Amino acid sequence: MQKKRIVLSYPSHLVDQPVISKLVKEYDLIVNIMRARITPKEEGRLVLELTGKRAGMEAGFKYLSEIGVEFQPLAQDVKWDEDRCTHCTACISICPTKALDVDRKTMGVSFKRDKCIACELCIPVCPYQAMEILF
Numbered sequence: 265m266q267k268k269r270i271v272l273s274y275p276s277h278l279v280d281q282p283v284i285s286k287l288v289k290e291y292d293l294i295v296n297i298m299r300a301r302i303t304p305k306e307e308g309r310l311v312l313e314l315t316g317k318r319a320g321m322e323a324g325f326k327y328l329s330e331i332g333v334e335f336q337p338l339a340q341d342v343k344w345d346e347d348r349c350t351h352c353t354a355c356i357s358i359c360p361t362k363a364l365d366v367d368r369k370t371m372g373v374s375f376k377r378d379k380c381i382a383c384e385l386c387i388p389v390c391p392y393q394a395m396e397i398l399f
C-alpha cells in the first residue's frame with residue numbers, strides 16, 4: 265500500500281463531475297479530503313491523501329491526467345521561508361500536526377513537510393510571512 269498527498273486543480277467544467285468517487289470505486293483508492301476549495305463555475309482545488317495499491321494509484325493518476333485534472337505533490341505547495349523565520353514560536357501551538365515544531369533546547373523552529381496537512385492555520389499567525397501556501 266502506498267500513501268500520497270496531492271493537490272488537485274481541475275477546471276470549472278469538471279467541478280461537478282464525480283472525479284473523487286471514481287478514484288474510490290474504479291481504482292480502489294482510499295481518499296481522505298484534507299482540504300477543499302471549490303466554487304461553482306470556478307476552478308476547484310482539493311488537497312487529498314490517497315491510500316492504495318501502486319497499480320491503482322498509477323491508474324488513478326493516469327485517469328486524472330486524461331480528463332485534464334492537474335495534480336502535484338502537496339509538499340510543493342507549502343513553503344517555510346527559513347530566512348524570514350525569526351523562530352518567534354507563534355505558530356507552534358497552532359499547528360495541529362507538529363509540522364512546525366520547536367527544539368526546546370535551542371528554541372529553533374523547524375518545518376517538516378511530510379507532516380503538514382496544508383490547513384493554513386499558521387499563515388495568519390506568522391508575523392513575518394514565513395509560511396506560504398501556494399494554491
Ligand code: SF4
Binds near residue numbers: 362386
Ligand atoms: S499549514 Fe497547518 S499543518 Fe502545515 S505547517 Fe501550517 S499549521 Fe502546520
Ligand code: SF4
Binds near residue numbers: 351390394
Ligand atoms: S510564526 Fe513565523 S516567524 Fe514565528 S516561528 Fe513560526 S514561521 Fe517562524
